[in-house]
Amino acid sequence: xxxxxxxxxxxxxxxxxxxxxxxxxxxxxxxxxxxxxxxxxxxxxxxxxxxxxxxxxxxxxxxxxxxxxxxxxxxxxxxxxxxxxxxxxxxxxxxxxxxxxxxxxxxxxxxxxxxxxxxxxxxxxxxxxxxxxxxxxxxxxxxxxxxxxxxxxxxxxxxxxxxxxxxxxxxxxxxxxxxxxxxxxxxxxxxxxxxxxxxxxxxxxxxxxxxxxxxxxxxxxxxxx
Amino acid sequence: xxxxxxxxxxxxxxxxxxxxxxxxxxxxxxxxxxxxxxxxxxxxxxxxxxxxxxxxxxxxxxxxxxxxxxxxxxxxxxxxxxxxxxxxxxxxxxxxxxxxxxxxxxxxxxxxxxxxxxxxxxxxxxxxxxxxxxxxxxxxxxxxxxxxxxxxxxxxxxxxxxxxxxxxxxxxxxxxxxxxxxxxxxxxxxxxxxxxxxxxxxxxxxxxxxxxxxxxxxxxxxxxx
DNA sequence: ATCACATTTAACCAATCGGTACAAAGTGGT
DNA sequence: ACCACTTTGTACCGATTGGTTAAATGTGAT
Numbered sequence: 001x002x003x004x005x006x007x008x009x010x011x012x013x014x015x016x017x018x019x020x021x022x023x024x025x026x027x028x029x030x031x032x033x034x035x036x037x038x039x040x041x042x043x044x045x046x047x048x049x050x051x052x053x054x055x056x057x058x059x060x061x062x063x064x065x066x067x068x069x070x071x072x073x074x075x076x077x078x079x080x081x082x083x084x085x086x087x088x089x090x091x092x093x094x095x096x097x098x099x100x101x102x103x104x105x106x107x108x109x110x111x112x113x114x115x116x117x118x119x120x121x122x123x124x125x126x127x128x129x130x131x132x133x134x135x136x137x138x139x140x141x142x143x144x145x146x147x148x149x150x151x152x153x154x155x156x157x158x159x160x161x162x163x164x165x166x167x168x169x170x171x172x173x174x175x176x177x178x179x180x181x182x183x184x185x186x187x188x189x190x191x192x193x194x195x196x197x198x199x200x201x202x203x204x205x206x207x208x209x210x211x212x213x214x215x216x217x218x219x220x221x222x223x224x225x
Numbered sequence: 226x227x228x229x230x231x232x233x234x235x236x237x238x239x240x241x242x243x244x245x246x247x248x249x250x251x252x253x254x255x256x257x258x259x260x261x262x263x264x265x266x267x268x269x270x271x272x273x274x275x276x277x278x279x280x281x282x283x284x285x286x287x288x289x290x291x292x293x294x295x296x297x298x299x300x301x302x303x304x305x306x307x308x309x310x311x312x313x314x315x316x317x318x319x320x321x322x323x324x325x326x327x328x329x330x331x332x333x334x335x336x337x338x339x340x341x342x343x344x345x346x347x348x349x350x351x352x353x354x355x356x357x358x359x360x361x362x363x364x365x366x367x368x369x370x371x372x373x374x375x376x377x378x379x380x381x382x383x384x385x386x387x388x389x390x391x392x393x394x395x396x397x398x399x400x401x402x403x404x405x406x407x408x409x410x411x412x413x414x415x416x417x418x419x420x421x422x423x424x425x426x427x428x429x430x431x432x433x434x435x436x437x438x439x440x441x442x443x444x445x446x447x448x449x450x
Numbered sequence: 451a452t453c454a455c456a457t458t459t460a461a462c463c464a465a466t467c468g469g470t471a472c473a474a475a476g477t478g479g480t
Numbered sequence: 481a482c483c484a485c486t487t488t489g490t491a492c493c494g495a496t497t498g499g500t501t502a503a504a505t506g507t508g509a510t
Contacts, residue, residue, distance in 0.1 A: 041266050041268060041269065041352060042269070043265065043266060043268045043269035044266065044267070120352060122411070122414055123348050123351065123352060123410070126348065126410060126411055126413045126414050127265075127266060127345060127349065129413050130413030133413075133414055133417050133418075134417060139417075140417075140418060143419065147419070170419050170420075170423070171432075173419070174407075174415070174419075174423060175404070175435075175436075175439065177407070177415070178407035178411075179400070179404070181407055181411065182399075182402070182403035182406060183403070185348070185351060185410065186402075186403075187351070188350070188354050188355030188358075189350055189351050189355050189358055190399070190402070191355075192358050193364065193365060193368045194368065194372070194399075195395075197395075198395070198396070207396075207399075210396060210400075211400075214400065214439060217439075217445070218435075218438070218439045218442055218443075220442070222447055222448075223447075
């Protein structure tokens with residue numbers, strides 16, 4: 001009834017040669033899973049499909065990640081970490097507050113644009129009410145740096161008189177995030193309805209400048225009606 | 226082997242009384258489906274679950290909508306229409322450009338906030354690359370009004386000298402949408418990481434004012450460094 | 451040499467799920 | 481009275497899919 005053992009009990013039945021590389025295998029699975037999850041969502045992604053695109057097998061996914069949700073959870077954490085790591089290459093201390101802020105906005109804009117998988121994963125996580133983010137201890141810490149970077153620029157700007165008082169750094173971060181995030185997250189529906197002039201190279205360049213202007217005007221000390 | 230016909234072939238086998246109400250049934254299905262799709266996504270939503278929460282049966286879903294994708298498609302269209310209808314109650318002609326713009330932003334902000342199901346559906350549609358929106362003839366028309374409303378305000382503002390020249394109305398719309406949309410779409414992950422001060426009643430009031438200020442500053446003629 | 455761990459392979463399973471078949475009958479406009 | 485359309489009810493099906501079983505064997509550090 002069960003002839004499985006026969007398969008290997010023949011003469012040669014040569015097992016392929018392989019090297020141990022737990023970290024490599026894990027990383028490979030996570031990379032493939034990120035793509036699949038970000039394209040199809042948690043329920044839409046297929047474990048078999050992920051396995052097929054991996055250099056290893058479905059069995060190993062369960063070996064390392066337990067189940068689908070465990071895999072998704074780890075993908076989420078890993079992706080946040082990776083993206084936040086990418087933000088560290090930013091040196092703004094020598095610039096004037098206005099220039100520093102402009103640099104930060106433009107950097108964030110480009111950064112989001114270059115990481116659509118991450119954006120989509122965040123969208124998906126929001127659809128799941130952030131349930132898997134909640135479970136992760138890891139992530140909260142990663143983001144204090146974002147706020148303190150802004151705080152440093154903002155304080156300096158207030159001192160030099162270029163920025164007005166009374167704005168919370170987190171509010172500035174919110175604004176920068178919103179404008180940079182929306183550009184990627186809603187690209188498909190927005191361009192579908194309003195045309196895609198905003199999304200070709202020229203449009204994106206103008207848009208980047210626009211939102212940098214917008215954020216600077218937002219914190220500027222010059223009063224507005 | 227098949228005893229189905231027995232079930233009804235007995236003596237009484239009283240069928241319940243009912244009224245014809247095709248539109249009502251359709252509307253009921255669409256309402257339930259909107260909730261399910263917006264909560265679980267296209268692949269995550271379950272037809273059986275939708276059917277169960279309906280006042281009618283699974284059979285009728287297929288009778289009216291063909292298949293799951295057909296249902297999703299109609300939900301998408303219906304929801305866009307409903308939301309755009311809600312935007313018509315806006316009368317801004319008598320106001321000054323600045324006041325009109327502020328009104329428009331605050332209205333949009335509240336409007337999005339009151340329609341989280343719609344926001345989530347748009348997120349989901351973006352995850353599907355806007356494929357189902359593409360198939361819909363209906364939707365493109367609904368949105369020209371949004372642009373022309375802004376154009377009217379903007380033109381007037383330029384004439385009165387309050388607004389600077391050279392901004393595309395669609396760019397203003399983009400900015401308003403981005404800030405209002407992000408507030409709902411990314412609420413879960415943002416509050417998870419940065420706290421939920423921005424999302425209680427007080428925080429939302431301040432945020433609404435903040436983004437109105439931000440948009441007004443963006444179009445304002447007063448120059449900024 | 452030992453031993454815990456990593457890897458391979460492929461069949462298999464139970465549950466879920468989208469979608470149908472079938473049959474009967476009520477409704478309402480003409 | 482007719483007849484197209486609408487509704488009810490339920491069993492059923494085939495495919496998909498997350499997850500498991502099984503056993504054998506390679507690897508590499510000690």
